[in-house]
Amino acid sequence: MEINLQLKSLADKITQLKSKIETEESTKHAFVLPFIHALGYDAFNPLEVVPEFTADLGLKKGEKVDYAIFQNGEPIIIVECKSWKENLTVHNSQLFRYFHVTKTRFALLTNGINYQFFTDLDDQNKMDEKPFLEFDITNLKENTISEISKFHKSSFNIDNIISNASSLKYIKEIKKQINAELENPSNDFTKLFASKVYTGRLTEKVMDEFKDLVQKSISQYINERINDRLNAALTKETIKQQEEQATPLEEESKIYTSEEELEGYRIIVAILRQKLPTSRIVYRDTQSYFGILLDDNNRKPLCRLHLNGGKKYISLFNDNKNETKTAIASIDDIYQFGKELLDTVGLYETE
Structure with a gap:
């Protein structure tokens, strides 16, 4: 420490x-x-x-x-x-x-x-x-x-x-x-300032008056310096707040891509490589499902994985692009749907 x-x-x-x-x-x-x-x-x-x-x-x-x-x-x-x-x-x-x-x-x-x-x-x-x-x-x-x-x-x-x-x-x-000196200015301290601003003779009466003036002047000067620093700090803080308000922070993403979802993606890539280069198989994660698309195109969904809930599902698409949701025990079951996945690719390639 x-x-x-x-x-x-x-x-x-x-x-x-x-x-x-x-x-x-x-x-x-x-x-x-x-x-x-x-x-x-x-x-x-x-x-x-x-x-x-x-x-x-x-x-x-x-x-x-x-x-x-x-x-x-x-x-x-x-x-x-x-x-x-x-x-x-x-x-x-x-x-x-x-x-x-x-x-x-x-x-x-x-x-x-x-x-x-x-x-x-x-x-x-x-x-x-x-x-x-x-x-x-x-x-x-x-x-x-x-x-x-x-x-x-x-x-x-x-x-x-x-x-x-x-x-x-x-x-x-x-x-x-x-x-x-600040609490009770001495004669020497008072004279130091009085002699610089007063052109007359520094009598005892004049010195008594200046002792009070010197004390007030120093007190006011210190207060002004403190206020200047505080105002400068407040101004700086205000500018900072305005800049932060002008540039709103991006809302923190609630989407978390799990290792299991990525592993499922890799299984699907392995299946589809029979017909497609891997560069054309793209995933997009959302809050409700893990989607896999052809050519990163929302109108060409290949399948969707639902792995973050209590039960796991895979969604497949027929020739009318209707979604069918099927339960799976684990991501290894994805291999059972190889034919359906390849048929979906064939559908889009025919189009």
Whole structure:
């Protein structure tokens, strides 16, 4: 199963079960271990996932971090878990202390719903105070899933993740700043726009007025862009529907030609080859019967087979083209009507 499907399945499971999960230990088993499994690691293999991972910290002995994920005999991610009801904070966390005594470059703090990935971008071998990747697993975006997949066992590469972590960290912080400015524009942000459109002196009163104008302008601009995209999408969908209506779909055929009907056709061809080339013997299947014609001409029926009902029949035609329907036990009985079939051919050839 692809990682995006596994993460969605886990998100659905969390939504259904979290009200029944009471402890940190239950959170680990119900939410965190399935996430580690989604990354491709075997939680039951002590060579890949080590629970209660211990590293000696100077004089402090026996402290444990909840999990360490290993690759090639070295820890690549250490994981600290909290109950899903707890807020995450790295202060006084074992992650800080363990980070510099292990060879890992990544630390994960999670309560099974919120996930925070850390590395050492600011000071080498010292865990950053802020995560470079942070998400709520019950509300994942496509770009976030792409970043999570970089930690998958099949594609894990320290250099690639580290080189991308810096961008992720700053993009996250910039987005926070943008959100703050949109909610309450700062003086610097307001001045950036006011100075470009207002020719007078930017007094405190003018700045207060422009702060409100900037906020309204940005809000309207965003709404207009959203509406433009929605209208474009609706227009595209409308055109598609009109094209589909203009080109009605062909009704699905209810006619099914069975192998038994084809075998019956081949028997008749074998009989009639005494007088006719096979190219002149043509079948047409209908809902009610399987017809065999001379020269693909409806006015020259050679016979009709009725094989799809409870009983089987063959219809033959006399010199007045009147149809006679006769029951048969199986298609092998068609050989009994060789003379009648050849007589019918002779009738049409005489005409």
